[in-house]
Amino acid sequence: MTDRRDLIVGNWKMNATHLDAIQMIQKLHYRLELDDYDRVDVVVAPPFTALRSAQTVIEADRMLIQLGAQNAHWEENGAFTGEVSAPMLERLAVSYVILGHSERRQYFGETDELVNKRTRAVLGAGMTPIVCVGETLSQREDGEAQSVVGSQLRGAFARLGPDLVGACSIAYEPVWAIGTGRTASPEDAGDMAAFIRETLIEIANSDTAEQVRVLYGGSVNAGNVKDLMAKRHVDGALVGGASLDPDKFAAIVRYRL
Numbered sequence: 001m002t003d004r005r006d007l008i009v010g011n012w013k014m015n016a017t018h019l020d021a022i023q024m025i026q027k028l029h030y031r032l033e034l035d036d037y038d039r040v041d042v043v044v045a046p047p048f049t050a051l052r053s054a055q056t057v058i059e060a061d062r063m064l065i066q067l068g069a070q071n072a073h074w075e076e077n078g079a080f081t082g083e084v085s086a087p088m089l090e091r092l093a094v095s096y097v098i099l100g101h102s103e104r105r106q107y108f109g110e111t112d113e114l115v116n117k118r119t120r121a122v123l124g125a126g127m128t129p130i131v132c133v134g135e136t137l138s139q140r141e142d143g144e145a146q147s148v149v150g151s152q153l154r155g156a157f158a159r160l161g162p163d164l165v166g167a168c169s170i171a172y173e174p175v176w177a178i179g180t181g182r183t184a185s186p187e188d189a190g191d192m193a194a195f196i197r198e199t200l201i202e203i204a205n206s207d208t209a210e211q212v213r214v215l216y217g218g219s220v221n222a223g224n225v226k227d228l229m230a231k232r233h234v235d236g237a238l239v240g241g242a243s244l245d246p247d248k249f250a251a252i253v254r255y256r257l
């Protein structure tokens, strides 16, 4: 065991209006006990349009649920129609920003270089980037999983000093496990999390590598979370589908080893 605190994040993706979000957050709040938050940082990442309502309900009821966003532009402001900047998110009490999700890489042309720029901007605004990495099925079958993840990490953290790398979290999400019901085995997840930590030693140093939280994502549910979290290098979960149901997400947060 290490002293890294668990981090469990619900990535709502493009789901939930601001009204849905208020209800979902209230339900989640009622299903969690105060001591759950002693063990785990509990984060929900709704779409941008729900962040203001989410912030309002969280602050009004003094909830301990924290807020995440699903992306951020690298500039603070300017002529970038349709984009949202890191300082805008920070002003909405957002603490975490998911970056480089495989869906963004696949559908929106996200590159390691852009992830690097976004990571700098999110850090600059005082929030925690959750940098997503992960291989496709064919890359895994070709034995390239580690080299793909290694190069995504080197790209995302290029020219960042150890202090900045240490202020990030990482989510290992094998693309073939996302939304498929096909979870990586705890061994595969644990092995890749260990590889990620070794890579962080090379990119930064061993203190930084020990400090960074490495999450697993891909079909996490209340039934498999415990075995995944039992792995020494897995410090949390990035949950998609199951995070949309407050009962299911609360059960994931409340897992016990």
Ligand code: 13P
Binding pocket: 011, 101, 173, 177, 178, 179, 180, 181, 217, 218, 219, 220, 238, 239, 240, 241, 242
């Ligand atoms: P699922 O939990 O729906 O597989 O999604 C995982 C994910 O992409 C979280 O970011």
